[in-house]
Amino acid sequence: MKEKEEKFKLVIPTEKYKRKAIKYIKEHNRHKSEINGSGFLYMYLKDYKGWLQRLDTERKKEATATEVPTETFFLVRLNDDKIIGMVNIRTKTNEKVKNSFGNIGYGIRPKEREKGYNKINLYLALVECQKFGLKQVIISCKKENVASAKTMIALGAKYDREVFNSSQNAIVEFYRIDVDYAVEAYKSTYEKYIG
Numbered sequence: 098m099k100e101k102e103e104k105f106k107l108v109i110p111t112e113k114y115k116r117k118a119i120k121y122i123k124e125h126n127r128h129k130s131e132i133n134g135s136g137f138l139y140m141y142l143k144d145y146k147g148w149l150q151r152l153d154t155e156r157k158k159e160a161t162a163t164e165v166p167t168e169t170f171f172l173v174r175l176n177d178d179k180i181i182g183m184v185n186i187r188t189k190t191n192e193k194v195k196n197s198f199g200n201i202g203y204g205i206r207p208k209e210r211e212k213g214y215n216k217i218n219l220y221l222a223l224v225e226c227q228k229f230g231l232k233q234v235i236i237s238c239k240k241e242n243v244a245s246a247k248t249m250i251a252l253g254a255k256y257d258r259e260v261f262n263s264s265q266n267a268i269v270e271f272y273r274i275d276v277d278y279a280v281e282a283y284k285s286t287y288e289k290y291i292g
């Protein structure tokens with residue numbers, strides 16, 4: 098379990114985190130782990146600057162029927178300034194968001210899993226969602242991804258439905274979180290970890 102005195106923050110990626118960000122992705126590759134919430138950082142290991150530019154473009158996108166703006170963060174443990182996880186927020190909702198990837202994608206680096214960190218990551222993401230004016234978020238995950246579903250449920254998510262997704266060849270579950278309710282309800286649990 099995480100130590101009580103550990104503190105975390107969501108940080109907008111900058112040049113300063115280049116080396117740490119690349120190490121974060123390489124740890125996933127070594128562990129042959131799925132990468133989620135990274136805003137496609139894994140495609141830019143040789144062009145970090147290009148990735149930062151991409152994030153800026155994504156952030157400034159107009160919401161349309163097919164596209165929405167997104168914001169990507171590092172979950173940083175302030176005690177050692179280590180990137181522990183990442184989270185990607187689609188800051189507006191359209192039908193595509195509702196029916197495919199949802200508003201939030203997240204991940205924790207392989208060596209830091211099962212310590213409760215993704216619950217902190219999601220709590221912090223919900224606080225950001227409030228700032229973006231999102232009242233309800235949809236999160237989807239493969240049915241087999243128990244850790245992801247449990248993360249959401251721990252933050253008050255309600256099961257909505259499941260569908261077979263042929264491109265993922267998997268059953269995908271959809272959950273809903275009432276953002277204001279969750280932030281209020283879980284504040285006392287998570288605020289002590291926020292730096």
Ligand SMILES: CC(C)(COP(=O)(O)OP(=O)(O)OC[C@H]1O[C@@H](n2cnc3c(N)ncnc32)[C@H](O)[C@@H]1OP(=O)(O)O)[C@@H](O)C(=O)NCCC(=O)NCCS
Nearest residue numbers: 133203204205210211212213214215216238244245247248
């Ligand atoms: C899913 C993921 C983000 C979970 O991160 P984590 O930091 O290990 O999660 P936490 O420690 O905060 O645990 C969250 C919940 O899942 C449970 N859990 C964690 N790992 C688990 C596992 N391997 N099997 C079953 N339950 C698990 C925890 O017990 C906790 O539930 P609880 O509150 O009811 O006890 C991480 O495994 C990951 O990055 N996976 C690859 C990317 C991915 O799948 N992202 C999500 C896509 S939808």
